[in-house]
Amino acid sequence: MPFTCIRCGKCCTETEMLLLEEDIARLESLGHNRSEFSLIRRDGLVQLKNVNGHCYFFDPATRRCKVYEWRPLGCRFYPIIYSITEDKCVPDKDCPMSHTVSPEEIKRACPHLRKLVKQLIAEAHIRKLLFSGDYYEHDKKDYKVCKKTRRGHNRHSGR
Numbered sequence: 001m002p003f004t005c006i007r008c009g010k011c012c013t014e015t016e017m018l019l020l021e022e023d024i025a026r027l028e029s030l031g032h033n034r035s036e037f038s039l040i041r042r043d044g045l046v047q048l049k050n051v052n053g054h055c056y057f058f059d060p061a062t063r064r065c066k067v068y069e070w071r072p073l074g075c076r077f078y079p080i081i082y083s084i085t086e087d088k089c090v091p092d093k094d095c096p097m098s099h100t101v102s103p104e105e106i107k108r109a110c111p112h113l114r115k116l117v118k119q120l121i122a123e124a125h126i127r128k129l130l131f132s133g134d135y136y137e138h139d140k141k142d143y144k145v146c147k148k149t150r151r152g153h154n155r156h157s158g159r
Contacts (some may be wrong), residue, residue, distance in 0.1 A: 026070050
């Protein structure tokens with residue numbers, strides 16, 4: 001039995017979904033500016049921005065994604081995630097329907113998720129190199145850097 005989504009919106013609440021440059025380009029092709037929907041973290045990773053406690057693209061009234069057909073790759077695989085601590089692909093326990101994910105779905109998704117994680121890390125590394133030098137001044141207008149506070153909440157700065 002395949003994963004069954006009940007459209008509860010929990011996956012879009014306080015999201016930390018990471019974005020590839022190809023995800024950003026796809027969303028920008030719809031007319032969105034990256035600074036509207038994403039932020040760059042100090043570690044160089046880019047994540048979806050939350051607005052009023054939910055993903056920028058989530059419509060709480062309909063409980064639907066406004067860009068579903070163009071959504072990021074990580075969203076497409078959800079609720080299957082790559083657990084760095086376990087070094088394997090697992091259903092996200094935060095999803096109330098994670099129990100409906102079959103072992104076959106995990107097996108199919110995992111090679112793609114591993115590739116996604118490697119690409120995210122590579123892009124973050126490049127971004128950190130670029131933002132640490134002269135390119136930072138040119139690019140910083142497109143991003144806000146996300147700092148984690150001691151409580152774990154995101155705080156944004158203009159740097």
